[in-house]
Amino acid sequence: SSCGELKLGGIRATALTAEFGSPLYVVDEDAARARAVEVRTALQAEAERIGTTATVYYATKAFLCVEVARWMADEGLAIDVASGGELAVALAAGVDPALIGFHGNNKSVPEIERAVAAGVGTIILDSEFETERVAAAAAAAGIRQRVRLRVNSGVHASTHDFLATSHEDQKFGQPLAEAPRLLREILRHDNLDFVGLHCHIGSQIFATDGFRESARRLLGAYPELARIAGRPIPELNLGGGFGIAYTSAEADELPAIADIARELADIVAETAAEVNVPLPKLAFEPGRAIIGQAGVTLYTVGTTKSVQLAGSDAAADPADLGYAERLYVSVDGGMSDNPRPALYGADYQVRIANRESAAAPALVRVVGKHCESGDIVVQRDEIPGDVRPGDTLAVAATGAYCWSLASTYNYVPRPPVVAISGGSARIIVRGDTEEELLAKSVSDAPRFTPTT
Ligand code: LLP
Numbered sequence: 001s002s003c004g005e006l007k008l009g010g011i012r013a014t015a016l017t018a019e020f021g022s023p024l025y026v027v028d029e030d031a032a033r034a035r036a037v038e039v040r041t042a043l044q045a046e047a048e049r050i051g052t053t054a055t056v057y058y059a060t061k062a063f064l065c066v067e068v069a070r071w072m073a074d075e076g077l078a079i080d081v082a083s084g085g086e087l088a089v090a091l092a093a094g095v096d097p098a099l100i101g102f103h104g105n106n107k108s109v110p111e112i113e114r115a116v117a118a119g120v121g122t123i124i125l126d127s128e129f130e131t132e133r134v135a136a137a138a139a140a141a142g143i144r145q146r147v148r149l150r151v152n153s154g155v156h157a158s159t160h161d162f163l164a165t166s167h168e169d170q171k172f173g174q175p176l177a178e179a180p181r182l183l184r185e186i187l188r189h190d191n192l193d194f195v196g197l198h199c200h201i202g203s204q205i206f207a208t209d210g211f212r213e214s215a216r217r218l219l220g221a222y223p224e225l226a227r228i229a230g231r232p233i234p235e236l237n238l239g240g241g242f243g244i245a246y247t248s249a250e251a252d253e254l255p256a257i258a259d260i261a262r263e264l265a266d267i268v269a270e271t272a273a274e275v276n277v278p279l280p281k282l283a284f285e286p287g288r289a290i291i292g293q294a295g296v297t298l299y300t301v302g303t304t305k306s307v308q309l310a311g312s313d314a315a316a317d318p319a320d321l322g323y324a325e326r327l328y329v330s331v332d333g334g335m336s337d338n339p340r341p342a343l344y345g346a347d348y349q350v351r352i353a354n355r356e357s358a359a360a361p362a363l364v365r366v367v368g369k370h371c372e373s374g375d376i377v378v379q380r381d382e383i384p385g386d387v388r389p390g391d392t393l394a395v396a397a398t399g400a401y402c403w404s405l406a407s408t409y410n411y412v413p414r415p416p417v418v419a420i421s422g423g424s425a426r427i428i429v430r431g432d433t434e435e436e437l438l439a440k441s442v443s444d445a446p447r448f449t450p451t452t
Contacts, residue, residue: 006353006394009420013298013353013392016425020418022300022392023333025403027063027428029071029421032294032399036075039242042258043284046265052279057101059240059287060086062400067419067428068291069093078121080240080285084111091118101237101285103150105172113137122146124198124237126173128182135189144191148198148237149183151176151221153214157202157241173199179221183228194229196280197221200239203288206253208260211238212267219271219280226277237283238264244292246397247347257289288400295399297338297415298353299331299377301391302369319380323363329387334368335375336409338395338402342374350378354392357384366393370410403429411437 006013009028017024040056047054057080058072064086069079070093078099081087084107090100097119104111105126112130115123116137123134125147138145150173168175174182179197186194201214215238222233242260245251264282272279307326320326340346350366362385366378377395387393406414413432418425 005355006351006392008296008394009425010423011420011425013394016418016420017298017300017392019425020416020427021431022298023331023337023415024298025337025398025415025417025429026296026298026425027068027291027399027417027419028294028296029067029419032068032291033071033075035294036072036077036290039257039286039290040076042261043264043282046258046261047282050265050269050279052268052281054282054284057240057283057285058290059285060090061404062287063291063295063402063404064089065417065429066093069095072290073099077290078283080287084108084114087111087115087118087120097121101148101283107133109133109137113140116141116143116145119143122148122195124148124150125182125186126150128174128185131182131185131189131192135192138189138191144193146193146195147186148196148235149179149186149194150174150198150200151179151218153199153201153217155201155210155214155217157205157210176217176221180224180228183225187229194233196233196235196237197225198237198239198283200285201241203241204243205241206243206250206255208255208263211241211260211264214238215264215267216271219268219277220275222272222277222280223275232278232280234280235283236268236280237285240285240287240289242286242289244288244397244400247349250347290400292397292400295397295402297333297395297398297402299333299366299393299395301329301331301387301389301393303330303389304328304387320363321382325363327362327364327385327387329364329366329393330369331366331377331393332369333412333415334370334377335372336368336370336407336412337415338377338398339405339407340401341376341379342372343405345379347380348378348395348397350381350383350393350395352383352387352391353394357386359384359386361385362387366395369412408432408437413437 043054057078059080069090073095079090080101082103098121100120101122102115102120103124152173156167245254305328335342361382368375416431417429419428
C-alpha cells in the first residue's frame, strides 16, 4: 500500500480513467500471456521429466472474452468452458474445438448437442444422466465423443467452503467408488470414448498436499478401471485451483507453480509405479493462477468518513492494528464489479494511484456505492490518511472472478475491460450503459394468455 503515481504497463492509471472512465477493469495482456506460458511450461516440463505429457486448459470461468480466449490459444493452452455461453465465446475466438473441454454439472441437452456438433475435444461427464445424453448426441451426430468422468476424490481442500469441490457433500462429480459402475455404463455406448478421470478439488489452494492426495487416490482406481475397459486408461485430469496472492502476506506463503508441478509429477510417477499402470497423459485446468494477477481495478473516491473504533463494537479486533479510528473510503463501484469480498470474505489491498503522499497511514476500509453494508471492496488496509474525494484507487489481483462474477446490482452499469500491451490500451469488453440496462424494462410486450 505505497503511494505515488501508478503506472500500468507503462501507462499512468489516471490517463486510463480519463480516457475510459471509472471504475475501470485493466488487464495487462503481456503479463497474462507471460503467465500462461509460465504455468503451461512448468506443468509440461514436469510431466515430460517423468515420461509423459500434459495439456493445460485455461479455465475460462475466471475471465473470458474473445480477446482473452485468443491470447490463451496463441500461447498454447487448451480451453475449458463450463456453459454454452463460454463455448460460444471460445468458438467465436477461433479456438480449435478439439482443444476445448466442456464442463458443468447440469449441461442442458441443447448445450450438449451444440458441443458435440462443434467437435469439442472432451466432454466431462458429471452425472450418470449425462452418459445417456452425450451418447445420444454423439450418435445423432454420427461421431465418437471423447469423455472424462468427473469424480470426487474425497479430499477436503483447505479453502473457503464455497470453493472446495471434492468432498462428498457438494453438487459436483460422482463418488470415486462409483467410477467402476459408471465406466461400465459408458462402455455400453460405442460412440463414447472414455479417456480417464477428472477431479477438481477446489480453488485458491496453497497447500499442495490436497492435490497430491487426490492424484494418488484417482490413480489408485486406474488398475480396476483398466481391467473393466480391457485397456489402459490413457489420461488423468487433475483440475485447477492453484492459488494466487491477493495480499503481500499471502505472497510469502504462495508455493511456486514449478514446485506444485514437481510435487504433482512425483506423486503421479510414484503412484503409477506402485499400482502398476502406464503413466497417463496429464491435464490441468488453472484459471485464477493465469489471469488473476494480470488484472487491476481502478476506482475514484467519492466520499470518506471516519469511525471511532474505541468504545464501538469493532474495538477489540487485533486485525485493526491498534488504530483508534477507521476511515471508510467510498468508491464509484463495489460489489457489482467485485462480489468476492461479500461472497467469500476475500481480502485485497489498495493504493492511491494518482499522486504521491507523505501523509501518515490510516486504517481504511474501501466500500462501494451499493445499498448494503456488506458492499466492501477492501476490508482492511493502511494507506496515506489524506486519501480524499477525487483520488484514484487501484485494487490489484482482480483479473480472475471479478468481471466474470459482476452484476448490475442497483442498475450500476458494469465497467469496461481495457487491455494494455506494449504501451497502449484498448477496450476488450464494453461496459454497460444505463440506457442498455433501462432497455431491459418492458411495458408493451405482447401478452401470453393460455387458452386451456
Ligand atoms: N476446473 C474446474 C472443474 C473448476 O470447477 C474450476 C473452478 C477450475 C477448473 C478453475 O479453478 P481455478 O484454477 O481458477 O481456481 N468464484 C470463485 C472461484 C470458483 C471456482 C470454480 N471452479 C472465486 O471467486 O474465488
